[in-house]
Amino acid sequence: MGPQAHLLPGGTRLHLQHGPIDLIIGAEGDRKIAFAAAQARFATVLEELVRELPALRQPLSTESPPPNGAIACQMHLATYPYAAESFVTPMAAVAGAVADHVLHAICAATPLTRAYVNNGGDIALHLTKxxxxxxxxxxxxxxxxxxxxxxxxxxxxxxxxxxxxxxxxxxxxxxxxxxxxxxxxxxxxxxxxxxxxxxxxxxxxxxxxxxxxxxxxxxxxxxxxxxxxxxxxxxxxxxxxxxxxxxxxxxxxxxxxxxxxxxxxxxxxxxxxxxxxxxxxxxxxx
Known part of the structure; x- marks a missing residue:
């Protein structure tokens, strides 16, 4: 099955699911625009990661080349500082990087006072004054x-x-x-x-x-x-x-x-x- 989306009871939170990725999204502002942007960005997330999955599962070293996809690149950047210290693969940052990128998409689509993307307990936040x-x-x-x-x-x-x-x-x-x-x-x-x-x-x-x-x-x-x-x-x-x-x-x-x-x-x-x-x-x- 492809990406699935539905509003949770109350209509203030959006549930997105595709394969192992399961997001709960909240937004305060124009939710219709924000949730549409979340769905649009989410539609390609799993495919984007699967294309580079073998490389993302490899132990990271200071000589490892960066990947190509936007989410994979953030995974690489987040884990790279640990490469010389201990065993780590870019997958150690996958859930957080997905949350960050979906949050960026909804915040870029419309002004929001507060928003979050919760990916199984790994949460990206947007907070205004x-x-x-x-x-x-x-x-x-x-x-x-x-x-x-x-x-x-x-x-x-x-x-x-x-x-x-x-x-x-x-x-x-x-x-x-x-x-x-x-x-x-x-x-x-x-x-x-x-x-x-x-x-x-x-x-x-x-x-x-x-x-x-x-x-x-x-x-x-x-x-x-x-x-x-x-x-x-x-x-x-x-x-x-x-x-x-x-x-x-x-x-x-x-x-x-x-x-x-x-x-x-x-x-x-x-x-x-x-x-x-x-x-x-x-x-x-x-």
Whole structure:
């Protein structure tokens, strides 16, 4: 089936779906024009990505040539800073890059006071003066993990979440890591990297398997991904979260992200950049 589109109850949000891509779009302004622009841009997204999919699934290096498509190019740019540091493929930014590009299309079509494109939890934002966006953070079991409120005067325009309970396989044991950045693509790859860092190598409570044994199409190849993590004692949970927090702090220092919230078996840690004027409250501090 080709791209599917329908308005959600109330008529203020648009649902777009094609293959594995599933978007929820909200816009305040001329929604008719905005939603038409979203549908027009979305119509070619999957085809555009599939044309370069084999290359986008390859490990990125500092010598990797840029791709051709607009979305693929943003994926490359978002992941390139990590190429010399760790294993990464452009696919680490695919969900965020799609959200960014669809948002750009609707904002270019008509003036909007506020808009968002939510691609399975990776969110691209448009905020004008006086506007804000509040997002709930939820656990894989539906538990309330806290709230993020982003105002127009902060540079944050992207939110992404990763972890071993998400849509993708993870090298780490984080239940979830939510990252705030200037774009959704940048938040997407950073969330993956921080979630990978929340780990306890060789711990007996953690089971791993080659990614290829779980998903023939995984861009992680034979890298060992987490398949199970039993209940951990508090000291081990803190140690694992501290590893992730160090990675998040490093990315803040490098200017790649503006904040992060990390969760593991009921414990959490968070950090924000000094210039990130926002409210980030985990449930235990709410």
């Amino acid at each position: 006086g506007q804000h966006f509040t997002s709930a953070m939820s656990g894989h079991d539906g538990s309330d993990l806290g709230r993020i409120t982003i105002t127009q005067d902060t540079p944050i325009r992207g939110i992404a979440t990763s972890g071993r309970h998400g849509r993708s396989l993870s090298l780490g044991i984080a239940d979830s890591v939510t990252v705030l950045a200037r774009t959704a693509a940048e938040a997407d790859v950073a969330a993956t990297m921080i979630a990978n860092a929340v780990d306890l190598p060789n711990h007996p409570a953690i089971t791993r398997a080659p990614a290829s044994s779980l998903d023939d199409n995984s861009d992680l190849g034979d890298l060992p991904v987490v398949t199970h993590c039993s209940a951990l004692p508090a000291t081990d949970r803190r140690l694992a979260l501290e590893q992730g927090r160090k990675r998040a702090d490093d990315l803040i220092q490098k200017g790649r992200i503006l904040g992060a919230a990390l969760f593991l078996q009921g414990d959490s840690q968070s950090c924000t950049a000094p210039l990130a004027s926002l409210s980030l409250r985990t449930a235990e501090h709410a």
